[in-house]
Amino acid sequence: MFEKVTIIGLGLIGSSLARAIRASGIATIIVAADNNKDVCAIVKKLGIADEVTSDIRRSVSGSDLVIVAVPVGACANVAEQIGPSLKAGAVITDVGSVKQGVIDALKPHLPSTVHLVPGHPIAGTEHSGPEAGFAELFHDRWCILTPLAETDIRAVEKVTKLWEACGSKIEFMDPQHHDLVLGITSHLPHLIAYTIVGTANQLEDDMKSEVIKFSASGFRDFTRIAASDPVMWRDVFLHNKTAVLEILQRFTEDLTALQKAIRRGDGKYLHDTFSSTRDIRRQIIDQGQADYRAPGGLRQEGTPPVEVPHKASGHSG
Numbered sequence: 001m002f003e004k005v006t007i008i009g010l011g012l013i014g015s016s017l018a019r020a021i022r023a024s025g026i027a028t029i030i031v032a033a034d035n036n037k038d039v040c041a042i043v044k045k046l047g048i049a050d051e052v053t054s055d056i057r058r059s060v061s062g063s064d065l066v067i068v069a070v071p072v073g074a075c076a077n078v079a080e081q082i083g084p085s086l087k088a089g090a091v092i093t094d095v096g097s098v099k100q101g102v103i104d105a106l107k108p109h110l111p112s113t114v115h116l117v118p119g120h121p122i123a124g125t126e127h128s129g130p131e132a133g134f135a136e137l138f139h140d141r142w143c144i145l146t147p148l149a150e151t152d153i154r155a156v157e158k159v160t161k162l163w164e165a166c167g168s169k170i171e172f173m174d175p176q177h178h179d180l181v182l183g184i185t186s187h188l189p190h191l192i193a194y195t196i197v198g199t200a201n202q203l204e205d206d207m208k209s210e211v212i213k214f215s216a217s218g219f220r221d222f223t224r225i226a227a228s229d230p231v232m233w234r235d236v237f238l239h240n241k242t243a244v245l246e247i248l249q250r251f252t253e254d255l256t257a258l259q260k261a262i263r264r265g266d267g268k269y270l271h272d273t274f275s276s277t278r279d280i281r282r283q284i285i286d287q288g289q290a291d292y293r294a295p296g297g298l299r300q301e302g303t304p305p306v307e308v309p310h311k312a313s314g315h316s317g
Helices: 012-024 037-046 072-085 100-109 153-165 175-201 205-213 217-226 230-239 241-264 267-286
Strands: 002-008 027-033 051-053 065-068 091-094 115-117 119-121 142-145 169-172
Touching: 002 012, 012 027, 012 037, 012 153, 037 051, 065 072, 065 153, 072 100, 072 230, 091 100, 091 119, 091 153, 100 115, 100 175, 100 230, 115 153, 119 153, 142 153, 153 169, 175 205, 175 217, 175 230, 175 241, 230 241, 241 267
Parallel strands: 002 027, 002 065, 027 051, 065 091, 091 115, 142 169
Antiparallel strands: 119 142
16 A cells, blocks of 8 residues: 555554554555654564664655554654655654644644645553554554545545554544543543542652552552553643543532532432433443453453453444
């Protein structure tokens, strides 16, 4: 499908993409680019790319497809570097958890002769770095594409086929709608997790040691989410500010209602609320989006894999 693919940023997602692209055979040459020379050394040792370089500008020369897999806050700088070196007709895509912000960051620096197809694979673990990647990360997971109205349909088809070859299911969304949906499914849970674990971290030393020692499953899952890449999540909240604040306001109102119910001893309100939320969990399981253990024991993004059988291949379902 592609003669030459360049992946910029070799963290969990970028390195998993390199492995998945190689496994699927959809590219002749895979170029890995990262401005961190230590990361480049690890990628070379892993052997997951044909070429490895810290020169981002030169890495895209002659590439049919360029995948930007850096934190959202670094997208503008990357686009500014690679813009003059992109060949006419090249397809540019990304993996960011925010879409409108990424479009605003990339588009001004890209020549009119290339095609931008923003994307977001709904997959991940709490681990980061090129060693944490694995080819099955995207199997049976959604990848949301948010192409612009003027985007060439053939470019959209190419990015669609890329993700399908990696095992993903495809959904198309308006960028702003994507940001609102992800605001509640991903961004708000991370914000809550960081807050809860941060609160525990500020307890007195003896209390904190007991919290760690006797952590129940709920708190353990919060710590897993709160262990995610701090740079990535800092950028997500700064670049999806409007959607996050809107969802956070709704959450605050619902939390206040629960506080009042507990204070009043309103067991019926609590029971009705908790009963309705169980339906969401059942629907997630029915959709095949519950958690699973990936190769090497890494856990996919989601909740504890109680209802889902372990599969060594890394497939969910």
